[in-house]
Amino acid sequence: xxxxxxxxxxxxxxxxxxxxxxxxxxxxxxxxxxxxxxxxxxxxxxxxxxxxxxxxxxxxxxxxxxxxxxxxxxxxxxxxxxxxxxxxxxxxxxxxxxxxxxxxxxxxxxxxxxxxxxxxxxxxxxxxxxxxxxxxxxx
Amino acid sequence: xxxxxxxxxxxxxxxxxxxxxxxxxxxxxxxxxxxxxxxxxxxxxxxxxxxxxxxxxxxxxxxxxxxxxxxxxxxxxxxxxxxxxxxxxxxxxxxxxxxxxxxxxxxxxxxxxxxxxxxxxxxxxxxxxxxxxxxxxxxxxxxxxxxxxxxxxxxxxxxxxxxxxxxxxxxxxxxxxxxxxxxxxxxxxxxxxxxxxxxxxxxxxxxxxxxxxxxxxxxxxxxxxx
Numbered sequence: 566x567x568x569x570x571x572x573x574x575x576x577x578x579x580x581x582x583x584x585x586x587x588x589x590x591x592x593x594x595x596x597x598x599x600x601x602x603x604x605x606x607x608x609x610x611x612x613x614x615x616x617x618x619x620x621x622x623x624x625x626x627x628x629x630x631x632x633x634x635x636x637x638x639x640x641x642x643x644x645x646x647x648x649x650x651x652x653x654x655x656x657x658x659x660x661x662x663x664x665x666x667x668x669x670x671x672x673x674x675x676x677x678x679x680x681x682x683x684x685x686x687x688x689x690x691x692x693x694x695x696x697x698x699x700x701x702x703x704x
Numbered sequence: 705x706x707x708x709x710x711x712x713x714x715x716x717x718x719x720x721x722x723x724x725x726x727x728x729x730x731x732x733x734x735x736x737x738x739x740x741x742x743x744x745x746x747x748x749x750x751x752x753x754x755x756x757x758x759x760x761x762x763x764x765x766x767x768x769x770x771x772x773x774x775x776x777x778x779x780x781x782x783x784x785x786x787x788x789x790x791x792x793x794x795x796x797x798x799x800x801x802x803x804x805x806x807x808x809x810x811x812x813x814x815x816x817x818x819x820x821x822x823x824x825x826x827x828x829x830x831x832x833x834x835x836x837x838x839x840x841x842x843x844x845x846x847x848x849x850x851x852x853x854x855x856x857x858x859x860x861x862x863x864x865x866x867x868x869x870x871x872x873x874x875x876x877x878x879x880x881x882x883x884x885x886x887x888x889x890x891x892x893x894x895x896x897x898x899x900x901x902x903x904x905x906x907x908x909x910x911x912x913x914x915x916x917x918x919x920x921x922x923x924x925x926x927x928x929x930x
Contacts, residue, residue, distance in 0.1 A: 576811060577789065577810035577811055578810075578811060578812060578813045578814060579719075579722065579723060579726065579787070579810060579812065579813075579814045579817055580719055580722060580810065582722070582726055582813070582814040583718075583719065583721070583722015583723055583725055583726050583814070584718070584722050586722060586725035586726055586728075586729075587718075587721055587722055587725050601811075649718070651716060671716075672716035672717070672718050672719055673715070673716055673717050673718075674717065674718055675717050675718060675721065676718060676721050679718060
């Protein structure tokens with residue numbers, strides 16, 4: 566069975582701890598580390614080489630989008646980065662895609678959506694977009 | 705001993721789910737409901753009367769500050785614990801003045817949340833250290849200036865005017881605002897005129913800027929996805 570290692574990056578501890586608690590129920594997903602800012606994320610990503618990084622955007626020291634740029638330079642492409650942010654503007658989604666994210670979820674998503682997106686990102690599927698934006702584009 | 709009943713008010717579903725999962729590990733705390741906006745929080749609090757409401761501030765339709773004000777007007781025994789990403793003075797001072805029992809920033813560790821829920825349930829105050837330090841500092845400075853109660857803010861608006869202001873700032877037309885609040889368009893127009901007079905702001909853009917600057921809404925709250 567596939568085993569997906571995940572690094573959680575968010576400056577808010579209850580969110581990290583909550584996501585870790587929720588992902589525990591997913592037998593094929595293992596959280597191997599947590600980082601609370603972009604700098605720490607780059608360091609942990611280089612050291613742990615996780616399969617998927619779940620990355621917030623608004624963080625102190627180094628924001629998530631800048632961290633993704635550095636991760637794409639320092640970490641093998643097999644590590645996918647999935648943005649999980651409260652920002653819902655399309656500009657952020659496009660920026661994330663441009664710097665090499667594998668997908669973008671908003672924090673209004675539920676846990677099943679996140680788990681599915683982690684699996685899809687790991688399978689190297691095409692860029693994962695927020696559902697409502699996809700619906701708008703298909704009109 | 706009966707457990708502490710908690711309502712989680714937070715607009716981000718995945719964050720609510722995570723908080724609920726974390727609090728599950730606490731034997732003396734039970735999450736009885738979740739809400740995704742301030743209006744739903746009011747309804748569920750009136751219906752379920754939880755001991756503690758863990759309240760985010762930036763929420764659509766009705767923000768956590770106004771929800772706190774209305775809950776404490778109706779059910780003053782409810783303990784409100786703010787859990788917000790923002791620690792701006794404008795937010796902290798407003799909700800504490802309204803009677804919230806605690807204010808945690810989301811950078812706090814999860815075990816701090818459970819402990820804070822227990823403290824506010826006992827009627828004690830619970831503040832993140834960074835907020836506590838700053839409030840003490842401001843209070844000392846204000847006392848030195850003798851103007852502790854002289855501060856001007858949006859608190860001179862009525863609850864209804866605050867609700868109308870938030871919905872205007874979220875981009876709702878008068879008709880939508882009237883439908884949302886269950887009042888006539890004419891009444892919305894009356895509230896709109898009254899709050900404009902009180903704030904001395906006479907255009908929608910100005911009201912929106914004011915709502916963002918004073919923490920009534922976050923700029924990103926105006927667009928909701930998924």
